[in-house]
Amino acid sequence: MIGLLMSGGLDSSSLAYMLRPDIAFNVNYGQKPASAERQATEAICKELNIRVINLDIDCTSLGSGDLSDNNAIDVAPESDWWPYRNQLLITLAAMKAVSSGCTKLLIGTVASDEYHLDGTATFIKKINDLISYQEGNIQIEAPAIGLTATELIRKSGIPFGLLAYSHSCHKSNIPCVNCRGCYKHYDTLRQLGIYNDELG
Numbered sequence: 047m048i049g050l051l052m053s054g055g056l057d058s059s060s061l062a063y064m065l066r067p068d069i070a071f072n073v074n075y076g077q078k079p080a081s082a083e084r085q086a087t088e089a090i091c092k093e094l095n096i097r098v099i100n101l102d103i104d105c106t107s108l109g110s111g112d113l114s115d116n117n118a119i120d121v122a123p124e125s126d127w128w129p130y131r132n133q134l135l136i137t138l139a140a141m142k143a144v145s146s147g148c149t150k151l152l153i154g155t156v157a158s159d160e161y162h163l164d165g166t167a168t169f170i171k172k173i174n175d176l177i178s179y180q181e182g183n184i185q186i187e188a189p190a191i192g193l194t195a196t197e198l199i200r201k202s203g204i205p206f207g208l209l210a211y212s213h214s215c216h217k218s219n220i221p222c223v224n225c226r227g228c229y230k231h232y233d234t235l236r237q238l239g240i241y242n243d244e245l246g
Contacts, residue, residue: 047068047069047146047147047148047149047150048065048067048068048069048148048149048150048151048152049067049068049069049070049071049139049143049146049148049150049151049152050062050065050067050069050070050071050096050151050152050153050154051070051071051073051135051136051139051151051152051153051154052070052071052072052087052090052091052098052154053072053083053086053087053154054072054082054083054084054085054086054087054090054211054212054213055083055086055154055212055213055214055227055231056195056198056199056209056212056214056230056231056234057154057155057156057190057195057198058087058153058154059086059090059204059208059209059211059212060154060190060195060198060199060201060202060204060209061152061154061189061190061198061202062090062091062094062096063090063094063202063203063204063208064198064201064202064203064204065152065189066094066096067096067152068096068097068148069096069097069098069099069143069146069148070087070091070096070097070098070099071098071099071101071139071142071143071151072084072087072088072098072099072100072101073101073102073103073135073138073139074100074101074102074103075103075104075105075131075134075135075138076103076104076105076106076107076108076109076114077109077113077114077128077216078112078113078114078115078216078217078218078219079113079213079215079216079217079218079219079227080219081219082213082215082218082219082220083213084100085213086211086212086213089211090208090211090212093208093211094208099142099146101138101139101142103138105134108128108129109128110122110127110128110129111124111125111126111127111128112125112126112216112217112225112226112227113126113128113131113216113217114128123161123162123163124161124162124226125225125226126216126225126226126227127162130164131164132153132155132162132164132165132169132173133164133173136151136153136173136177136186137177139151140177140182140184140186143182143184144181144182144184148184149183149184149185150184150185150186150187151177151184151185151186151187152187152188152189153170153186153187153188154188154190155170155188155190155191156190156191156193156194156195156198157191157192157193157194158194158195158230159191167188167191170186170187170188170191173186174186174187195230195234196234196237196238199234199238200238206240212231214227214228214230214231215227215228215231216228
């Protein structure tokens with residue numbers, strides 16, 4: 047049984063289409079765009095006939111930066127950094143995945159995520175060593191870590207009609223067009239020839 051940690055963004059949506067996991071885990075941990083991320087995840091997974099397990103764990107008091115109502119703390123490499131976020135999300139999803147019979151948990155990390163330490167190949171190796179060491183032996187993999195978002199989307203073959211459900215904004219359930227998530231989203235669509243500044 048294979049699970050996918052899915053935010054409903056470009057990367058995890060493309061992985062869902064390409065790899066067709068048995069289960070998708072969506073986590074509302076208190077991030078501002080939680081509602082839109084869940085709607086995107088559920089819409090895409092419904093089209094792909096992938097079971098979705100929703101987890102709601104309020105970690106708002108631990109947040110920092112764009113995804114929260116708190117200012118980014120001094121050690122943040124970028125404005126969207128939330129302390130130990132990937133570690134938190136992987137752990138929470140794995141806690142449910144182990145009771146769901148999953149032996150592997152996929153995450154949507156891509157090459158451009160390396161500006162955060164928890165978006166690097168080193169982090170993936172370390173978190174896999176930690177999670178797989180424990181009871182359940184769940185393997186953590188990032189199948190697209192060597193690809194850009196554009197390369198992943200092209201490789202996956204996900205149709206635009208499905209990709210259009212995705213949500214990438216870090217600040218709101220409605221795209222703010224003024225955060226790192228939105229910048230990446232629209233830059234990726236431009237590279238794919240889908241979005242044109244003049245057409246919107």
